Each structure stands twice: as C-alpha cells, then as structure tokens.
Amino acid sequence: MLENQNKIDELFNDFLHDYEKDVPAFVWNNLKDELKAKRRMRVLFYIKAIAASVALFITFGLGYFVSDLGLNQNNKVKILEENKVFPSDKLTVSDNRFDIEKANSLANQAKINNKKKDLYKYTFELKKTNSKFQVASYDRIKIYDTNQLYRKYQFINKIFTVKSDENKKNKSLVTNNSRERKSNQLLTDTLLLEKENLHEGGFLLQNEEKKSSAWSFGTKFSPVVSVGNSASNEINETSGSDVKGSIRSDKPDMNFEEKALTSYTGGVNVNYHLSKRISIESGIFYAQKKQGADNLIGSQDNEFGGDNMTVYTPGGTQSIQQINNKSVLMSSLSMTYYALDANYVLNAEYVELPLIIRYKLIDQKVSLDVLSGVSTNFLVKNNTSIILNNQELWSGQNEDINSILYGATFGLGVNYNFYQNLTFNVEPTFKYSILPENSAFSQYPYSFAVFAGFSYRFK
Amino acid sequence: MDQQKEIIKGCVEGKTEAQGMLFKKYSKMLFGVCIRYTKDRTAAEDILHEGFIKIFTNIASFKGKGSFEGWMRRIMVNTALEQYRKKFQMYPVGEIAELETKTSTNLIVSELSAKDLLGLVKGLPPAYKMVFNLYAIDGYSHKEIGAILNISIGTSKSNLSRARKILQNKVEQHFMMPEERKRC
Numbered sequence A: 001m002l003e004n005q006n007k008i009d010e011l012f013n014d015f016l017h018d019y020e021k022d023v024p025a026f027v028w029n030n031l032k033d034e035l036k037a038k039r040r041m042r043v044l045f046y047i048k049a050i051a052a053s054v055a056l057f058i059t060f061g062l063g064y065f066v067s068d069l070g071l072n073q074n075n076k077v078k079i080l081e082e083n084k085v086f087p088s089d090k091l092t093v094s095d096n097r098f099d100i101e102k103a104n105s106l107a108n109q110a111k112i113n114n115k116k117k118d119l120y121k122y123t124f125e126l127k128k129t130n131s132k133f134q135v136a137s138y139d140r141i142k143i144y145d146t147n148q149l150y151r152k153y154q155f156i157n158k159i160f161t162v163k164s165d166e167n168k169k170n171k172s173l174v175t176n177n178s179r180e181r182k183s184n185q186l187l188t189d190t191l192l193l194e195k196e197n198l199h200e201g202g203f204l205l206q207n208e209e210k211k212s213s214a215w216s217f218g219t220k221f222s223p224v225v226s227v228g229n230s231a232s233n234e235i236n237e238t239s240g241s242d243v244k245g246s247i248r249s250d251k252p253d254m255n256f257e258e259k260a261l262t263s264y265t266g267g268v269n270v271n272y273h274l275s276k277r278i279s280i281e282s283g284i285f286y287a288q289k290k291q292g293a294d295n296l297i298g299s300q301d302n303e304f305g306g307d308n309m310t311v312y313t314p315g316g317t318q319s320i321q322q323i324n325n326k327s328v329l330m331s332s333l334s335m336t337y338y339a340l341d342a343n344y345v346l347n348a349e350y351v352e353l354p355l356i357i358r359y360k361l362i363d364q365k366v367s368l369d370v371l372s373g374v375s376t377n378f379l380v381k382n383n384t385s386i387i388l389n390n391q392e393l394w395s396g397q398n399e400d401i402n403s404i405l406y407g408a409t410f411g412l413g414v415n416y417n418f419y420q421n422l423t424f425n426v427e428p429t430f431k432y433s434i435l436p437e438n439s440a441f442s443q444y445p446y447s448f449a450v451f452a453g454f455s456y457r458f459k
Numbered sequence B: 001m002d003q004q005k006e007i008i009k010g011c012v013e014g015k016t017e018a019q020g021m022l023f024k025k026y027s028k029m030l031f032g033v034c035i036r037y038t039k040d041r042t043a044a045e046d047i048l049h050e051g052f053i054k055i056f057t058n059i060a061s062f063k064g065k066g067s068f069e070g071w072m073r074r075i076m077v078n079t080a081l082e083q084y085r086k087k088f089q090m091y092p093v094g095e096i097a098e099l100e101t102k103t104s105t106n107l108i109v110s111e112l113s114a115k116d117l118l119g120l121v122k123g124l125p126p127a128y129k130m131v132f133n134l135y136a137i138d139g140y141s142h143k144e145i146g147a148i149l150n151i152s153i154g155t156s157k158s159n160l161s162r163a164r165k166i167l168q169n170k171v172e173q174h175f176m177m178p179e180e181r182k183r184c
Helices: A002-016 A025-074 A100-109 A116-129 A146-151 A153-166 A168-173 A178-197 B002-012 B016-037 B041-061 B068-087 B114-122 B126-137 B142-149 B153-175 B178-183
Strands: A132-136 A141-145 A203-205 A215-227 A258-261 A263-273 A278-293 A297-301 A309-313 A316-320 A326-331 A335-340 A342-362 A366-388 A391-396 A404-419 A422-433 A446-457
Touching: A002 B114, A002 B126, A002 B153, A025 A404, A025 B016, A025 B041, A215 A258, A215 A278, A215 A422, A263 A342, A263 A446, A278 A366, A309 A366, A316 A391, A342 A404, A366 A422, B002 B016, B002 B041, B016 B041, B016 B068, B016 B114, B016 B126, B041 B068, B068 B126, B068 B142, B114 B126, B114 B153, B126 B142, B126 B153, B142 B153
Parallel strands: none
Antiparallel strands: A132 A141, A215 A263, A215 A446, A258 A278, A263 A278, A278 A342, A297 A309, A297 A335, A309 A316, A326 A335, A342 A366, A366 A391, A366 A404, A404 A422, A422 A446
C-alpha cells in the first residue's frame, strides 16, 4: 500500500515538479506598471519626508525668529557713554583700552564655587537684560547680543565669586545695586569678549549699524532631478504614435517607460532688498530639461516596407534605415514588430526668467531664507534623438514642445556670509510646471534642484 | 550563474531591465507552481503577479545561500497559500486509518501528460489539493504543512491520504489499460 502511495507521489512529482506554463504578456505589463508605481510612491515618500523636515525646520526657524525679534527689537538697549561703569582699580582703563593682562590673570585664578544662589540670580538678571550693544575695536565692529553673554555667565561668575571670597577689595564688582551690577556685568562681559575677539582692547560704542546698498547680485548653478507625477502614467493619446497605448492582439504593447535624465541649470541673479528681511530676486538662467524612454519598438512592413523600419517613440514615429540590433517581438503576415535596444532622448533648453520673493527667517552670520515665486521659460533649443549603442540613429526636433513654459518655485536658502559682503548660498528648490511641458512626456512635472553659488551685496 | 547574479544585482537596484529578465527566465516555471495551487488560470495569474511583487520587493534579503529558484518557489507557494487561506477555511478531517487503496498502478505512463495530471490535481478539494501539492510535489513535511496550514499533523496525513486515493482512482479510470482495470 505504502509503495503504491509512493508511486502516486512519484508519478505526480515527476510530471508536475518542473511543470512550466506560458505566461500571458499582460502579466508582465501589469507587474511592470505596479513596480513603477511602487517606485514612484517611494520617491514621493522621500519627497514628503523632506517636505516634512523642511516644514519642521521652518517652524523652528520661525520660533527662533519670533523669540529673537521679541528680545532684540522691543527691549533693545543702547549702551551709551553714560552707561559705562568703570571697574575697580584692579580693572583699569587707560587710553581707552582695558587692561587685558589683568583680566587674563583674573580668569586664570578663577575657581569653581558653590554659591548657586548667586549664580542663579546672576543668570536670571542677565537673561532679563535683553540688551544688544556693540563692542568695537579700532579696526572693526562686531555685534554681540545677550545670548552670547548669557553663555558666558558661568565663567564670569567665577571671577565675581573669587574676587568676593578672596579679595574684599574687589567687592566693588559684586554690588547690591542692580543697575550698577548689570553695568558691571556687561562691562566684564565686554572685557572677556574683547579678550577673545578683539585682542587690542576696545570700548563701548553707541549702537550704529553699517548700511549696505539695497542691491546685490550673484551667480548659482545646480543639477536638476525631475520627479515623476503620482497620477496615472497612461500614455498621452495625442502623441504622434498612432498605435501608442493600444493593446491589441496584432500589435505589441507600446507603453513607453519614461525616465527622467539629470540635467543642469545655472545663471546670474539680481536681488533688491526691500527691507532687512524681504527681497525680490530676478535674473537670467539657462535651464536644461532632459527626458527619455528606453527599449523602443520598431516595425517593418513585410510586403512593402523595404529596408526601412518605423520606430515608435514618445515623440512620434520615425523612419530609419535597417537596424541590425533587434529581436522579433510579434509577427503577422503583413507586419513584424521588433524590440530594439534603442533609447529616445529629448533635450529641451530654455532661458528662464524667474521672479522670486525671499524672506529672511534667521538673520545671523548663517542666515536662512524661504523663497517662493514664478518663472517664465522660453524654449531656445529642442533636440530629440534615437540612440542605439551610443550611436545616434536619428536626430531632429520635436514639434510638440511648448515654446513658453510657466513654473512655480519654492525653496530654502542657506546663506553664509564668509567675507565682508560676500555670501555663499545653498538653495534647495522645488519647481512645478504649471502647464504641461510637451505632449511627448507627461510624467515629470516636478523637479528638484540644489543650487550652490555666491552673491555680493553692494556697499 | 554569473548571469543570475547580475540579474539579482540589477533587481536589487530596482532596474526594470533586470526585473524583466528575471521574469522572462523564471515566470514559466513559477506559473507552473501557481497553477497547481489554484483552480483556474486567472487565480494563478494573480498569485504569480503578487508573488513576483514579493520577490522584487524582498530580493535584497536573498543572500545567495541555497537555491534562488527554491527561494522563489517558496515565495510563490506561500503566496498561493495566503490566497487559499483567504478563500477557504481548512476543515478538520478526523484522524483516519490509512485508507485501503487499489494495488494496481500499472499505468500507460506514455499516454499521460503533465496537463492531464495537473487537471486531476486541480480537481481535488482545496484542502486535499494543498496538502498533496505541498507534500508530494514541493517536498514539505507533515510537520511543516501543519504549521503552514494551521492544522494538526494527523489532519495533514489524512488529507494527503484522501487526496492520494482520489487521484489514484482517477488515474485508474482514465489511464489504466482495460485488462488491468478488469483485473482490479
């Protein structure tokens, strides 16, 4: 009995274990579409993640800006001559210079103390100071705010403490008069800052800002990556190919797999600063847009076709001399379709005139802008080609490309003022084509670019 | 083998060309697996589609240990079983003794075709078909089948036994020589 059972198992195993069955073509087509959709979803997920990060960054930036605004604009205190309180005889001022050596000596003698009560008090009052003042040396001016002073409270506190504990003569720096103490603190902070930054000593000045011109100009450059549309990737029926999109038994599936190719953009920009934070930007840019499709399909009329082959591309059909590198895809009495190892590339070049509004969220040495605007693109060059094994089989123009495009731009600008009026800029930007770019390709209306460049603000 | 590695590498990188090559190379074999576990072709196509999505999504987890074909087969079988679980509830079959079976298996093997035998397997009740496919053709043990289908080992054995009996009867009816049938 067991033997018979094994024979039944063996019989079926022999015949069915390696049984193969032809798979209908549409299974692969459906699979390919779903994989493509999944890829697109993945890209969209990354874009959403980046957008969420940017939103978070902007939110925090705004928070920082708002708090900064509250401190510095509402409670700005100009330290004038009458606010100067000169230190005790241990910290002397001669010829408008502080005795840096003595300050250094005091700093070096400082020890950690446990007078937390005084420390907290000091911290609290320093926080409340909210003053912004300038410290000047003979050759340059720097602006420090209370945040910078606050970071130094611990070190400064050591000086006060040491002096009060070890040397009663220096008690003049620790006083119960809040105004005097505040002034002493500011003076000492100034002393320390000067020690670190100015070397030559310095003095307090009336707050006076340097004025710059409202105009600046720059140049920037970026590679551009286009991102697919999340909508349906159905083939545009208005394109030149008469069989495109048809899934009929006598013709192969003509769904071209569109792909975005990396392109470049760059140019010069001019900014007009309406206020400290708002500016308008324009300029002139060269913008390239490349798209393509792989694995083109060709057909040959068996009766009257001769040697010429009709190649179907997203931009229409082209008649090309006999192509050797091909494999039969489908054949009927009158027509044979071939799978070609050929690619279609559309290279459109535009002159772009943007109009962008920028708003400075964070105004520090490294500043952060948000930018938004529109751009008009004028088509200057349009070249399409069919490429097989790196050889151009055909090239020409696509007649279906719009000569003017309109786009919306959103982005961020991180600017580093590295030398006087020169700034290094990095700008991740996101563009969206408001109108369809061309009838050949429909899937890549979004593009992402990270511009890098320099700008110069006139004095 | 190198070509297979190249294809797998391309699939891991998400290249459509590599995915197409993989599909072209293995889809027939895997479709054969799917067909065994389903009643109709449409359901098999759905399983093939879903199975390939899993293969392409998880191909990076294939570390090259063991057979790649075996790995893909297991994915297809698991996908088929998932579909089966959604549609059918395994009903317990009481522990039964080994069924007596006819002794003759002198078949006209030359007249048999895979298609005929496939038809017989597909005609089995779903629960029997699953167990028979898993045990007799795909080489799973009763313990594994029990775990996969969430049934006891005894149920798995009894289902297999019933499946065998049904298949043997059908084979005898359709393919045995007349004199052999008389002798039985």
